[in-house]
Amino acid sequence: MIVEHLSLVDFRNYATAELALHPGPNVLVGRNGQGKTNLAEAVVFLATLGSHRVSSDAPMVRDGEEFAIIRARLAHARRKVLAEVQLNRQGSNRARINGSAAKTNELPRYAHVVLFAPEDLQIVRGDPSARRRFADQLLIQRTPRLAGVLADYDRVLRQRTALLKSARARGIRGDALSTLDVWDDKLIALGSEIIDARIRLAADLHRPLIDAYAAIAGADHSPEIEWALSVRGADPEDGTTEGADKGEIAELFRAALQAKRTNELERGLTLTGPHRDDLVLRVRGLPVKGYASHGESWSVALALRLASAELLRTESPAGDPVLILDDVFAELDADRRQRLAGLTAGYEQVIVTAAVEADIPEPLHRHVVRIEAGTILDERSESSPFVERAERVETSGEEDPGE
Template sequence: MRVAHLSLGDFRNYKAAELELHAGANLIVGRNGQGKTNLVEAISYFATLRSHRVSADSAMIRAGSPAAILRMRVAAGERDVVLETQLNRVGANRSQVNGNQVRARELTRWFTSVMFAPEDLSIVRGDPAGRRRFLDDALIARLPVASGVIADYERVVRQRTSLLKSARSAGRGSAAVLATLEVWDDQLIEHGVRIMLARQELVRDLEAPLAAAYTALVGEDHGPRLSLNESVHEAQREVSRETVRGSAPGAPIVSRETLTDQFRDALLQVRGKELERGVTLVGPHRDDLELELNRLPVRGYASHGESWSFALALKIALATVIREESPAGDPVIILDDVFAELDRGRRERLMAVVSEFEQVIVTAAVEGDVPEGLSWNRIEVAAGELTQRGDDG
């Protein structure tokens, strides 16, 4: 899979832009603030339906414009697919595949990418929300239908939480409130269990490629490990921590039926607290991904270099898993201003690993940060203007 062409209209600092990309290594170079990251942000949007930088789509629309147009031609084997989305300041976004209107989530079926960006450091050093976002984006990249399940789950959490808040003023013991809450419980459990099982499978499948990728980047085996801390088990085990270890590499697989029962029991255990606080306390939206090096938490113990290497290895592991499973071929690899954060050795080892993928797109402010020895399709960016330089070695 590769991006053949990208067209933008009124997106970020681009009134109009046309970008041609090749198979292999593509370098987008230019000073900071010229629009390099905006280009790869647009590309990755088709894979995740959101920006890696901002939470609101409206922030990506050019100032003074009512909408932005993103159009991308994707080559997968012998087939080309044209994906298009219109981001609107007012009203719902609109999406098309080959000129046919579709639901936005359909776009993720046709394009997969894995982005490496400075923001990735928050996966290992930030709060749980960043790690949950990584898990959700990874699930969508691995199985596009997951975007619908995640969207449905988030909708249920919002509506269930709204009911809990209103219950505080209506009376906690109201029979009508409790009956309605049980309806939302069923939906929360249904969608939540699907997400939890998919996350557990993902964590297990990332274990081996994570270890291999970390060793390839660092040259040493520091025993990188992943495990899930799942809030469903807090109420059952009656511990004081907000979450406890849920799914670790090598842990026994829990059936859907068992997890459903555990989820329902946990909701009953925290019912009083939820009604008192007006918050949904149990479910995937409260879980965390635990990261370890040498049996110590990465957060708080790992050095800056180790933290960066772990984040990069995690993304490489995800790309490896997708590559092995996807009938459409390799995911597109995007490295957004990453080399500036790494020493020369890690730059070269990272590029050696990702060069095995069908297409790599790199942004850099300083061309000297980019490893040598590759034939690059080179694009220069200056004040929102693109200059195609073609291949150079």
């Protein structure tokens, strides 16, 4: 897949923006705070329906505006697709495909992107929520309909938790809250599907993770990946876990909810389910979190992204996912820079952002665009490195690039 053109309206620090992109490497250069990562974030949103920097959509809408628009022309071999999403500060987002209204969860069917960013270190060193977010965004790209399942689970979880809090405030205990059973059924049905998909994802990532880690680190430290499931009573903090057969998950989930009901009513919280699970990562037989060195942690984080890209590359009929390397090279030593550049340069399209152009290894240093204060500039001008791009591709909401 190729992103041929990106258009933004009131997104982050951009009132408007038009960016032409090319097959192969594209380098976006600019000082910190100028808007490079905002461009990367916009492309990622189309593929994952989320941001790698914030947990809600409102911060992506320019200050003082009610909505933002991301529009991208995508090329899948000979087929062109115009994908558009309107991010609303309040209310549901809206999407269009080739000018026709569509559900937002259909966007990942067309946009396939893998992002590398400094925030990736939090996947291996941060809270379990960062690892769950990594896995769920990859699940959405792999199986777009799971975006709806995840959204429905979050909605049911909020409603069930609100009921628990209300019961605690009214002093209701035990079996007196019969309506909780209805929410349990919904939570189990949705949550079991999520847990099963996550387990299969971890299994499918295992071999690509081993290969990618060896390529990045230059050593074989036997990386492992598996889920600590709260429905099995696993404590994500101790890193111990067992797998779950697909037929077991719903039964395990129901038993766990029943066992914890008294405690849930006392605390006003839902204490078991995929929202409490953790993705356990190990190297050399030890949990990465708390035991791995800084270099090993970075190698695992990069390997997770490379493994994700290889998985999508293998499964997608649309070709390679777009790789976005967002300010990653400044965080890496010289050896890892060269290895990462060599491993990613062969993808159909790579988008690299950097504050310092010299940080970009030669294999990725081709088409260079400069960003300054929310303005997209082209450094190829002979008169000045900061002049507006002469060649622009204008798009409109009614454009239909056809099949």
